[in-house]
Amino acid sequence: MRLETDSGDDVGQLEAGLDALQAEPPGRSRVRPAIGKALLPVFALAAIVYVWQMYIWIVQPRPDILPGPADVAAALGSLWGDGAAQETILTSLERGVLGFLIAAVIATPAGLLLSQHKGLRAAFGPLISGLQVLPSVAWVPAAIIWFGLTDATVYFVVLMGAVPSIINGLISGVDQVPPQFLRVGHVLGANRWQQATRIILPAALPGYIGGLKQGWAFSWRSLMAAEIITVGGSMGFGLGSLLQQGRDLSDMAIVVSAILLILAIGIVIELLVFAPVERRLLRGRGLLKSGEA
Amino acid sequence: MTSQNTVLQRAAAQLEISGLSKRFGPDAPLVLDNVNLSVERGEFVALLGASGCGKSTLLNLVAGLEEPTAGELKAPEAAFMFQDASLFPWLSAQANVELALELRGVGRQERTEQAGELLELVHLGGAGKKRPHELSGGMRQRVALARSLAQSRELLLMDEPFAALDAITRDLLHDELERVWRRTGRTIIFITHNVREAVRLGQRVLLMSSRPGRIVAEWSVSEGLDARDRAELSGEITTVLRREIRRHAA
Numbered sequence: 001m002r003l004e005t006d007s008g009d010d011v012g013q014l015e016a017g018l019d020a021l022q023a024e025p026p027g028r029s030r031v032r033p034a035i036g037k038a039l040l041p042v043f044a045l046a047a048i049v050y051v052w053q054m055y056i057w058i059v060q061p062r063p064d065i066l067p068g069p070a071d072v073a074a075a076l077g078s079l080w081g082d083g084a085a086q087e088t089i090l091t092s093l094e095r096g097v098l099g100f101l102i103a104a105v106i107a108t109p110a111g112l113l114l115s116q117h118k119g120l121r122a123a124f125g126p127l128i129s130g131l132q133v134l135p136s137v138a139w140v141p142a143a144i145i146w147f148g149l150t151d152a153t154v155y156f157v158v159l160m161g162a163v164p165s166i167i168n169g170l171i172s173g174v175d176q177v178p179p180q181f182l183r184v185g186h187v188l189g190a191n192r193w194q195q196a197t198r199i200i201l202p203a204a205l206p207g208y209i210g211g212l213k214q215g216w217a218f219s220w221r222s223l224m225a226a227e228i229i230t231v232g233g234s235m236g237f238g239l240g241s242l243l244q245q246g247r248d249l250s251d252m253a254i255v256v257s258a259i260l261l262i263l264a265i266g267i268v269i270e271l272l273v274f275a276p277v278e279r280r281l282l283r284g285r286g287l288l289k290s291g292e293a
Numbered sequence: 294m295t296s297q298n299t300v301l302q303r304a305a306a307q308l309e310i311s312g313l314s315k316r317f318g319p320d321a322p323l324v325l326d327n328v329n330l331s332v333e334r335g336e337f338v339a340l341l342g343a344s345g346c347g348k349s350t351l352l353n354l355v356a357g358l359e360e361p362t363a364g365e366l367k368a369p370e371a372a373f374m375f376q377d378a379s380l381f382p383w384l385s386a387q388a389n390v391e392l393a394l395e396l397r398g399v400g401r402q403e404r405t406e407q408a409g410e411l412l413e414l415v416h417l418g419g420a421g422k423k424r425p426h427e428l429s430g431g432m433r434q435r436v437a438l439a440r441s442l443a444q445s446r447e448l449l450l451m452d453e454p455f456a457a458l459d460a461i462t463r464d465l466l467h468d469e470l471e472r473v474w475r476r477t478g479r480t481i482i483f484i485t486h487n488v489r490e491a492v493r494l495g496q497r498v499l500l501m502s503s504r505p506g507r508i509v510a511e512w513s514v515s516e517g518l519d520a521r522d523r524a525e526l527s528g529e530i531t532t533v534l535r536r537e538i539r540r541h542a543a
């Protein structure tokens with residue numbers, strides 16, 4: 001008996017030694033490269049502004065055709081100064097986020113159902129893939145006829161853009177779940193519900209997040225299209241409306257400002273919301289190389 | 294739990310297979326042909342055979358992952374340990390073991406406690422928080438062992454669980470598995486194509502032929518064998534195994 005515990009401890013020690021040798025050593029901090037990497041896009045931006053300014057100086061286009069960086073900065077400044085920029089951003093963001101959330105709430109159960117039910121999927125799969133390819137601007141005229149110049153029109157167009165891509169993301173996420181996980185689930189005694197919620201859903205999460213990300217991109221694009229086309233009525237005044245107003249006033253500086261704001265919001269949401277979630281998810285599963293920040 | 298108890302009362306044999314055959318699809322060749330096997334409670338059986346002879350298929354049938362084409366199979370619900378650890382990458386080592394307990398219906402508090410104990414049992418007490426990708430191959434395999442023990446089933450099926458590991462780690466895991474087997478009294482069917490591993494672990498070594506798979510030879514390994522006896526037995530089994538494989542060369 002004594003002998004056995006002794007040898008047991010010995011094995012334990014040997015094992016601990018092996019484990020220490022084979023496990024990943026704790027990573028060094030990579031703060032400096034991370035900062036360097038964050039600076040690169042700033043340099044790229046500076047280079048673009050530089051080329052833009054050079055073009056203005058050398059070619060000297062009419063400012064109502066192409067304003068220079070300084071003109072646009074001034075327009076942005078005054079939009080910000082009188083609160084118009086903040087208001088349009090808030091209006092658009094609110095619609096975009098709300099529309100996206102509604103789309104996610106509709107698409108998630110629908111996607112799960114389609115991924116689990118062969119018949120439903122065979123019936124609706126092609127339609128949903130088709131809808132994903134159809135530019136959602138195509139829905140704007142119909143939506144105006146149905147809902148008039150109200151927010152309902154905007155939300156309808158956003159949903160038609162976002163729902164199919166979230167559904168497709170979830171379905172392809174489920175399709176990519178390794179069959180081995182399902183076998184393990186079966187062996188562990190999971191019933192259908194447990195199989196779906198404890199194994200398939202978490203395993204499909206990366207694909208699902210990818211679908212959500214794409215769904216957001218479609219929401220934002222569709223929203224801008226809808227806002228540009230449908231101005232007036234009971235609709236709030238968003239970034240797309242601002243863009244359209246700039247065009248009506250032939251004020252190119254406002255047009256460029258609006259485009260830059262739309263672009264900036266897209267980048268900020270990607271950087272602040274989706275990128276961290278995605279990175280955390282992948283790193284937690286060891287799917288990210290340690291060098292990638 | 295109750296189903297296991299009834300099995301306990303009914304028969305001494307834990308696993309009974311008679312005339313079992315399997316083919317994948319109507320025109321496919323027979324993978325298993327008339328396999329007969331009876332395994333007693335608490336027995337450690339090693340199943341040897343060349344690659345592709347149908348070992349995994351046999352184990353999958355026993356686990357209910359495949360349906361037999363013909364024959365009878367009486368097996369309790371079994372725990373299964375796969376060749377690759379097959380841990381869920383989104384769960385920590387501890388949570389992987391806890392999931393097995395949860396799917397068995399163990400309450401939340403007991404789960405944490407029991408999972409901790411099981412990880413201790415495989416000498417991984419300190420690694421519970423780690424995700425599978427942070428563990429070495431040997432550690433992952435031990436978590437998988439802890440998880441299959443968490444299922445608390447009398448029959449444990451192991452499909453080449455240590456094949457991908459280096460020799461030192463494999464030796465350790467042999468010791469560990471033997472210790473766990475003695476302590477828990479489980480019935481184990483262990484697949485391998487390594488003759489020495491089969492002789493090291495099994496009380497009984499079964500040899501399968503290829504195409505179609507049948508059980509063609511059997512040796513019992515008595516406890517008292519010393520290293521030389523084991524080496525001799527390994528040599529003998531290897532000879533028969535090679536003869537089996539050579540038959541297909543013609």
Ligand SMILES: Nc1ncnc2c1ncn2[C@@H]1O[C@H](COP(=O)(O)OP(=O)(O)OP(=O)(O)O)[C@@H](O)[C@H]1O
Binds near residue numbers: 317342346349
């Ligand atoms: N799902 C399947 N569909 C069709 N054929 C299969 C399937 N699974 C296994 N087979 C075939 O059955 C035969 C036996 O396969 P099996 O995996 O049981 O072999 P094995 O003895 O476990 O081999 P290894 O030692 O390489 O793991 C092989 O010829 C294989 O091609």
Ligand SMILES: [Mg+2]
Binds near residue numbers: 350
């Ligand atoms: Mg196999």
